[in-house]
Amino acid sequence: xxxxxxxxxxxxxxxxxxxxxxxxxxxxxxxxxxxxxxxxxxxxxxxxxxxxxxxxxxxxxxxxxxxxxxxxxxxxxxxxxxxxxxxxxxxxxxxxxxxxxxxxxxxxxxxxxxxxxxxxxxxxxxxxxxxxxxxxxxxxxxxxxxxxxxxxxxxxxxxxxxxxxxxxxxxxxxxxxxxxxxxxxxxxxxxxxxxxxxxxxxxxxxxxxxxxxxxxxxxxxxxxxxxxxxxxxxxxxxxxxxxxxxxxxxxxxxxxxxxxxxxxxxxxxxxxxxxxxxxxxxxxxxxxxxxxxxxxxxxxxxxxxxxxxxxxxxxxxxxxxxxxxxxxxxxxxxxxxxxxxxxxxxxxxxxxxxxxxxxxxxxxxxxxxxxxxxxxxxxxxxxxxxxxxxxxxxxxxxxxxxxxxxxxxxxxxxxxxxxxxxxxxxxxxxxxxxxxxxxxxxxxxxxxxxxxxxxxxxx
Amino acid sequence: xxxxxxxxxxxxxxxxxxxxxxxxxxxxxxxxxxxxxxxxxxxxxxxxxxxxxxxxxxxxxxxxxxxxxxxxxxxxxxxxxxxxxxxxxxxxxxxxxxxxxxxxxxxxxxxxxxxxxxxxxxxxxxxxxxxxxxxxxxxxxxxxxxxxxxxxxxxxxxxxxxxxxxxxxxxxxxxxxxxxxxxxxxxxxxxxxxxxxxxxxxxxxxxxxxxxxxxxxxxxxxxxxxxxxxxxxxxxxxxxxxxxxxxxxxxxxxxxxxxxxxxxxxxxxxxxxxxxxxxxxxxxxxxxxxxxxxxxxxxxxxxxxxxxxxxxxxxxxxxxxxxxxxxxxxxxxxxxxxxxxxxxxxxxxxxxxxxxxxxxxxxxxxxxxxxxxxxxxxxxxxxxxxxxxxxxxxxxxxxxxxxxxxxxxxxxxxxxxxxxxxxxxxxxxxxxxxxxxxxxxxxxxxxxxxxxxxxxxxx
Numbered sequence: 001x002x003x004x005x006x007x008x009x010x011x012x013x014x015x016x017x018x019x020x021x022x023x024x025x026x027x028x029x030x031x032x033x034x035x036x037x038x039x040x041x042x043x044x045x046x047x048x049x050x051x052x053x054x055x056x057x058x059x060x061x062x063x064x065x066x067x068x069x070x071x072x073x074x075x076x077x078x079x080x081x082x083x084x085x086x087x088x089x090x091x092x093x094x095x096x097x098x099x100x101x102x103x104x105x106x107x108x109x110x111x112x113x114x115x116x117x118x119x120x121x122x123x124x125x126x127x128x129x130x131x132x133x134x135x136x137x138x139x140x141x142x143x144x145x146x147x148x149x150x151x152x153x154x155x156x157x158x159x160x161x162x163x164x165x166x167x168x169x170x171x172x173x174x175x176x177x178x179x180x181x182x183x184x185x186x187x188x189x190x191x192x193x194x195x196x197x198x199x200x201x202x203x204x205x206x207x208x209x210x211x212x213x214x215x216x217x218x219x220x221x222x223x224x225x226x227x228x229x230x231x232x233x234x235x236x237x238x239x240x241x242x243x244x245x246x247x248x249x250x251x252x253x254x255x256x257x258x259x260x261x262x263x264x265x266x267x268x269x270x271x272x273x274x275x276x277x278x279x280x281x282x283x284x285x286x287x288x289x290x291x292x293x294x295x296x297x298x299x300x301x302x303x304x305x306x307x308x309x310x311x312x313x314x315x316x317x318x319x320x321x322x323x324x325x326x327x328x329x330x331x332x333x334x335x336x337x338x339x340x341x342x343x344x345x346x347x348x349x350x351x352x353x354x355x356x357x358x359x360x361x362x363x364x365x366x367x368x369x370x371x372x373x374x375x376x377x378x379x380x381x382x383x384x385x386x387x388x389x390x391x392x393x394x395x396x397x398x399x400x401x402x403x404x405x406x407x408x409x410x411x412x413x414x415x416x417x418x419x420x421x422x423x424x425x426x427x428x429x430x431x432x433x434x435x436x437x438x439x440x441x442x443x444x445x446x447x448x449x450x451x452x453x454x455x456x457x458x459x
Numbered sequence: 460x461x462x463x464x465x466x467x468x469x470x471x472x473x474x475x476x477x478x479x480x481x482x483x484x485x486x487x488x489x490x491x492x493x494x495x496x497x498x499x500x501x502x503x504x505x506x507x508x509x510x511x512x513x514x515x516x517x518x519x520x521x522x523x524x525x526x527x528x529x530x531x532x533x534x535x536x537x538x539x540x541x542x543x544x545x546x547x548x549x550x551x552x553x554x555x556x557x558x559x560x561x562x563x564x565x566x567x568x569x570x571x572x573x574x575x576x577x578x579x580x581x582x583x584x585x586x587x588x589x590x591x592x593x594x595x596x597x598x599x600x601x602x603x604x605x606x607x608x609x610x611x612x613x614x615x616x617x618x619x620x621x622x623x624x625x626x627x628x629x630x631x632x633x634x635x636x637x638x639x640x641x642x643x644x645x646x647x648x649x650x651x652x653x654x655x656x657x658x659x660x661x662x663x664x665x666x667x668x669x670x671x672x673x674x675x676x677x678x679x680x681x682x683x684x685x686x687x688x689x690x691x692x693x694x695x696x697x698x699x700x701x702x703x704x705x706x707x708x709x710x711x712x713x714x715x716x717x718x719x720x721x722x723x724x725x726x727x728x729x730x731x732x733x734x735x736x737x738x739x740x741x742x743x744x745x746x747x748x749x750x751x752x753x754x755x756x757x758x759x760x761x762x763x764x765x766x767x768x769x770x771x772x773x774x775x776x777x778x779x780x781x782x783x784x785x786x787x788x789x790x791x792x793x794x795x796x797x798x799x800x801x802x803x804x805x806x807x808x809x810x811x812x813x814x815x816x817x818x819x820x821x822x823x824x825x826x827x828x829x830x831x832x833x834x835x836x837x838x839x840x841x842x843x844x845x846x847x848x849x850x851x852x853x854x855x856x857x858x859x860x861x862x863x864x865x866x867x868x869x870x871x872x873x874x875x876x877x878x879x880x881x882x883x884x885x886x887x888x889x890x891x892x893x894x895x896x897x898x899x900x901x902x903x904x905x906x907x908x909x910x911x912x913x914x915x916x917x918x
Binding site for chain 1: 558559560561562563583584604605607611612615616618619628632633634635636638639640641642643644645646647648649651652654655656660671672673675695698699700701702703739740741743744747748800801802803804829832833834867868869870871872873874875876880884887888889891892893895896898899900902903914
């Protein structure tokens with residue numbers, strides 16, 4: 001990046017809005033995945049106008065721009081694969097409006113999920129998609145990745161809540177999509193095209209989100225299954241029962257072993273644990289739903305079924321699920337938190353395949369997931385300094401996604417394609433589908449400056 | 460259309476799949492709107508392969524193709540504005556799969572909404588977006604228009620339920636979008652781009668829909684308001700209460716007058732009636748929610764509040780709302796069923812503006828609507844043989860949509876743009892937004908053969 005460009009960037013962003021110091025370039029070389037590549041500079045815009053001026057300059061000079069929030073991506077979405085600028089939107093962090101009557105919130109992209117949640121909570125509302133990284137991740141990132149969470153089965157994902165966007169396009173043009181109305185069918189749905197586009201089509205500078213009343217009550221239960229297939233059968237039966245639990249999480253045997261090795265929780269090392277939560281306005285409602293689920297657990301040979309009588313008992317039932325990631329990070333020095341989804345009927349089959357792959361490739365692959373919507377997270381922990389183990393991880397990943405697609409699944413339920421899954425895109429999507437995605441990319445970003453190298457959009 | 464093309468179409472579709480008889484051309488000149496234009500021929504494909512061959516031919520010969528279902532569009536979406544072929548998908552009417560465990564249904568585009576609803580109902584499930592035309596409209600049309608209905612506030616619209624599509628593109632290429640998984644963020648969301656695209660991007664030949672358990676119980680109440688603003692205030696208060704009713708409908712004074720003039724229901728001619736329905740698994744739950752709503756009605760000076768104790772009492776409370784369209788059709792010989800949405804806080808303001816416009820232009824504009832999501836249907840009944848009245852209708856419409864946009868509203872909540880709203884598109888969307896929509900259109904349909912002349916995509 002030549003010095004004239006750097007000077008212009010400093011002019012646009014002010015002295016504290018630009019850096020090319022080594023420490024910043026090293027920081028912005030990574031996100032929460034295993035990928036890394038240093039950018040040429042990092043910038044911190046504070047206004048849409050600054051973003052616009054940067055994208056005008058970058059488009060003219062053909063400089064890659066990688067918009068990012070908190071950098072919690074597990075798939076390399078925020079890594080500047082082709083160098084250029086990392087644009088950290090963390091300083092555009094104001095909640096601009098919370099309007100209960102209009103059932104919406106307007107936020108800047110750098111607002112942390114938990115901060116919006118706190119602001120909505122006092123009014124009895126929430127923004128349902130709650131990623132595990134909610135305490136640090138930003139809403140711009142949530143929109144760019146179409147973030148999910150444990151309430152997906154009942155409440156959907158981010159895309160179901162984005163009403164309108166302000167987006168800056170390459171060249172600096174400012175596009176407003178959608179409306180403040182709950183319903184609109186006025187023209188093509190440009191809003192949804194940006195949701196999940198991983199920063200490859202435009203830089204999101206303002207977000208209008210639909211919000212929902214927070215159900216005041218919930219009930220929680222946990223069940224142990226000696227046999228994985230029984231747990232899968234229970235999930236299927238719950239679907240037939242007409243209940244959509246507000247959460248239905250699965251924890252596998254490898255995860256339980258990892259937890260026991262790294263904590264003193266002494267959990268029973270069964271093949272699967274299911275944790276279910278139901279919600280509603282009245283205790284009768286949440287218990288009515290949970291009763292049905294408990295009967296299904298028992299019918300499917302759960303060896304132990306516990307129902308929480310209090311909030312602290314409920315928290316205890318969630319311990320295995322909520323401890324999982326922290327524990328897994330301690331198993332070895334490298335970690336791939338994988339992400340896939342399969343049709344719900346294939347959840348137990350998929351878990352069995354993952355266990356078999358772990359044996360075949362001599363790896364540890366503990367898995368947790370959102371059984372209620374078929375979204376699983378196998379966690380491959382490995383020693384990145386051992387070339388043989390790295391090779392086995394790569395081969396196991398490739399075979400894993402082959403199997404996922406054979407079962408009618410998808411490469412990613414909520415983490416995105418980024419760098420991690422780019423090589424598999426052609427296996428899920430036809431040549432025609434890829435050609436259409438690439439043509440859409442060219443419509444918005446003809447010079448390919450936005451987050452280049454991601455989602456296999458260039459092959 | 461030359462005879463060689465007609466012969467080729469007969470070859471592709473078989474003798475009973477093609478017609479250019481006058482009676483068919485007259486039938487297919489119209490949908491449920493006031494627009495009309497005769498096509499050159501009508502075709503009835505039975506397979507995706509036939510659709511593909513037709514689009515290969517049509518693209519080569521630059522022949523317009525207008526896909527249509529039952530033709531219930533109120534905005535001219537199915538009128539062949541540039542002639543060419545009307546492609547009636549009504550013979551592709553099989554429900555291919557209902558899979559409760561995977562929580563989905565796979566249907567052909569010609570399946571009537573009510574038939575899917577019946578098939579799901581026996582398993583305790585439903586496909587929530589329930590357009591008023593549900594007994595006749597087809598799911599291909601519902602997807603192409605992103606159809607809504609009275610349950611929108613709680614359950615969303617069609618787009619929230621489309622998981623995957625098979626679409627034939629101009630040239631005959633067959634594209635598969637999305638997946639059978641509840642969650643996927645694998646690449647751009649091409650599925651959602653087709654939802655609401657009004658047949659301008661491709662012909663939908665297979666639809667995979669997410670389905671939901673049907674809440675077994677509901678409670679219903681109705682309230683009369685002497686003052687429109689009080690009704691508006693009640694709607695706002697309901698939002699603050701944390702309750703999302705499964706339906707919250709508004710009927711205005713003009714509608715009540717029209718009903719009284721055409722039936723012997725003798726309804727009180729107050730400024731507004733609100734009908735609310737709540738749902739859930741238990742009676743406690745539905746009544747808990749309804750109690751809150753009733754207290755809000757009373758607090759906002761409802762002059763009469765009725766709560767249904769039985770199913771037939773509930774049906775009686777729905778009478779005013781459900782009788783409305785039939786009655787309005789009898790007022791005069793022409794009818795525009797308008798469609799707009801505003802942010803919920805502006806519902807009563809919008810209704811007041813509509814009443815004022817009716818006075819100003821000496822028209823009858825009874826209005827009903829989905830107060831719970833801000834989607835209103837002013838119905839302009841007029842005498843199409845009276846040039847002065849037609850001019851007044853046009854002027855009132857133009858002023859109506861100017862006001863809608865001033866209030867932060869949108870041109871259409873659920874009926875679509877089609878021909879009816881094409882001239883207003885530039886008022887809601889910026890030049891940049893229109894340019895992006897037109898560029899997307901060119902990606903999918905470079906020769907502009909699919910439903911040309913709609914949505915202002917050509918200006």
